Amino acid sequence: MRLKEDLNPTLLLLFRLVVWFYTVVTFLPYQLYTWASVSVGDVCGSEEERAKKAKARSVLGCPEGPYRAVGATKRLVTSLHPGVDTLDKMFEYAATRFPDRDCLGTREVISEEDEQQNNGKVFKKVVLGEYCWRSYHEVFAAASQLGSGLASLGQQPKHNIAIFCETRAEWIIAAQACFMYNFPLATLYSTLGGPAIAHGLNETQVTHIITSRELLETRLKAILIEVPRLQHIIVLDDTPTSWPGYPRGISVHNMAAVQKLGARPENAAQQREQPLPSDIAVIMYTSGSTGIPKGVMISHSNIMAGIAGMAERIPNLCEEDTYIGYLPLAHVLELSAELVCISHGCRIGYSSPQTLADQSTKIKKGSKGDTSVLQPTLMAAVPEIMDRIYKNVMTKVEEMNCLQRTLFTLAYNYKLEQFTKGHSTPLCDRLVFRKVRSLLGGRTRVLLSGGAPLSAATQRFMNVCFCCPVGQGYGLTETCGAGTISELWDYSTGRVGGPLVCCEIKLKDWVEGGYRSTDEPHPRGEILVGGPNVTMGYYKVEAKNQEDFFVDENGQRWFRTGDIGEFHQDGCLKIIDRKKDLVKLQAGEYVSLGKVEAMLKNCPLVDNICAYANSDETYVIGFVVPNQKHLLALADQYGIQGSWEELCNTEAVEELVLKVLTEAALAAQLERFEIPRKICLSPEPWTPETGLVTDAFKLKRKELKTHYQEDIERMYGGK
Template identity: 80%
Template structure:
């Protein structure tokens, strides 16, 4: 977690404070005061008494208490959470030490509870845009659910069917599929049969898929019809060991036109095969805690994807720690799954939900909300129907929500904008004192909260750093805590520890490269001993992972990520620039949808590639009388100059140093999505690919061509 102070000036709409109507201000303050006194002061006093009796203290006191401490007493650490200074947790329940046991335990305790839910497609149609492009739009029905017992039975049958097709324990099997219920059923089947599961992002390109399948020498792969027909079928001749393709969709039942030696099956057919007596009686070899559960390929943000070997005990240790950070997690919770299950954050989140009997309803970024791109206008997105209580998100998605709501606020009438600003300021102040604001929540923020279904009680952010401004916005407007997770695939998405890298005696706080140790640290990279020696260290029986992130430990034990070693560039004049810091500061600018800062150590200044926000750029073009199509505007030198001026002002407001501010920029008319290969599935920048794409522009901006 990162400790942020409450600095209201970071929010652009707070400038409205100067123009607040004094009558409205007084009316708001009197209303809030009366409501607090008449309705909530008694409950506040009673809750304070009960908390004092329980020895818990007020919310403010709990927020200010020590979070972690160095177990050695030295600034370099290692640091542990206050509840785990003596030992690190490693399992949820005694004896439940492998992932197949986690699911069996949950199925025994919650047999009739809803487990996995999927919305049925009621109607699908093409919608033609003004520019001639055609988009698929869908109307979706209600969620249909499999109970825990039904899910367990489906996984057991599928596992037996895979064994009947020749898949053997300890032999790798791949899954290349979108996030959906069948992904989890397939994964549980593999855990039961001790098949190490090789996970590949559904957005990977042909070379990366080929690399992963050949390196792990799989003979069986689980995929969807769409990915088979649009990606996988074109590389089959390059994967000589592949024999069986299992498609999770129901239709068709025959798959002609595939290379000799490769058989294509439906998931239902394989499950039916698993019900035959000779296959059921075959028995299974149960995994040991030290066995490989998953070989998870990274997104390749720094080059060729690496396969991370994760044991059963690694994952269980990770989700045990995660469970301790989600208050009152249980069978009354509903989780919405839409992030890639090939990402450790999503897989861990879903496994911890399964272990506690939660419902998991599936979605996608294109159908998540009522305004999502695939949802037909007037019909409901997945959050509106499912009304989840738990949700994970990468910062990119939260940043989009933040900017969209900011834009709506700017379009409000003066009275509405004043009310929103008053409520926002008031709630920030109350939250800083550990108090709730039911009146503001119900009258002002209810509509914003409904964007995520209206019942969300915990938001988990991971995959990249979340800006302070966005975190505060989500806390205020969605009326629930936002937990920032820090971890990596190599640590099962969980971890906290700092070791001296600069100087652990730095003042006011110790700083250095972050090392993570514990039972969640994975077994290493698959067939990559050189990388293992670079990043993994064994010391006195403890395994450590060197993250490459630079951290700072605050006096209360909070960890703040302040740099990334490989994102630091030394300019020709000797100044060090943190590219990640520059990007994080500038992404809060409403004009910027995405930005990649770039610097060359042989040059004197920073440059940037910018994906502009279409609405704000068009407004800016009109203001400066710059004409042209969208693509023409993004290639217009005058437009670049205007945008650069706005960026410079935003950078100065964010207190960036002059040498950190991009001096030249290139506008991109196309967004960077995982499909373009320029960002990962967690929307992390792929710097090498971006450098290659904009190489001509780099030469122009540095060479003055």
């Protein structure tokens, strides 16, 4: 994606002269540096040359596959190190190898205060200090004591225990304690509502739960009467030390008190039951985007295979790396990413979406966000967060004066041109993009995107402005988050790479949707993932297990994803559709709602969008969370006055936004029947707290339909 060049010819000539002079002066040193720094096996060359490099191949030579990574051994990879086949062994290996290195870090809270906004709302703002670190040895000891303490409180091996908590260092410590003592860990999103929490706790029949003080008081306390088996609540915060007012039969303990109990000689000396690779490590409850959350049973061997596959795609991963953890640890992407880091001795600094950057909502103006202080080298992100960064930076570019905007545009397009040729641009990186790169701390060398498709515009922007590769991945909870990750030297957009070394992928014809493995030029079909990372199935949902999982004639386990993909000639997979997102209109046309949303989210006027279609109707409609700055500018351009809520509920504004969206849809080459004909504007953003999106910011279509039912009827003429 090139930026529009509306430039002064003199400036353009001057810029190109500077670039030419710089290129001539640095040509020889650059060539020598490149030759010296490229190790054996690294892939160089232009984008066209990189695209020809095979990433995967069909093992049987059939268009439907199965496809495996090029260079993969005859057997799929199952672990990182010989003999390290369970998560407790993996952590013990790391603690033995890196005992004194920093492991988990948390920022000190210096002050908190309430700040009133112009609209009357009050936001809590914080000033945070430096990161306080615990070494691998300290974390291992803390986990061991906590596990021993839980056993002393009656928690039995192979009996489920729940964790309902925000992402923080204590989450990982608690998880490692459970892995050590073979307590299957049921994970629940911290944003789940009361009925979903009660469902998960009752289905897994837990007697012990690990949570935070805030969630205990705001969420869990209200539903305790609905969870009769619960006996012990372990709170990860140190205060208070006593917990009055809880139902009879329920004891509340501080984490520190449970660790002290576990450290007693008579308890510490107890023999623990070590897990087998086939034992359940995690029962991971999904975010419930399509109804009641389902618990996915994940064994130790499943996770070990998944993280081994992921680690192979991150070059030079080592103890010098720093990872920033802020996505929900109850999500398979974040848990897998952190376990990959721990297995290699990296340090993990914790954050949250509200404190991530200097401009984040909870950071007091003038103080530093977490990325500025931590300066991570590794980071995982969902497309929603990357899209926000892209739009925020582009808004700032629009606000620049003419000279600044011209230089930025020239530098962007010049780097993009060099980028496709396989050349680096150290001058542009240093003089133009350093400030943009500093938004993520300035040292990020790998960005991993997962959870949903990443738009081509955002991916190109992140590659150019943040001066690091963006690895797009594909995986599901049912496959331990592992499926594919693009090679970091492959800068092509819209694709998710080839299969990881721990799994293989097949395409199954979906005749109803018109996708077949015999399609030209690329074979297409439903994506099936097979390998040791494919999980044990859904907890207590046997009918769904029969539908979604199967074992082939070789004893390998497979999962039917419901996603539609196509394989390109170089072995890269592209996600092109989803069975559940496909709606057949009254006239017989199939509309991919996900495709429509992905195209229209690139429009600067859109912060979020949900496309909707009723099969009894002839057209698509949409719900849109508009970008406040762009919408106010649009309204002002046409002389429309009113508050934010009034503007969003004004028919004239809806028509203006619809016109802009239609133009964007046509530019993106959507078919006429795919373009929303009517829209509804939402003044309130969709966050996990509203219940309209998951913690990974995926749309909850069922909840959105219920929330906007009256608007749906209005847009479909009262039907």
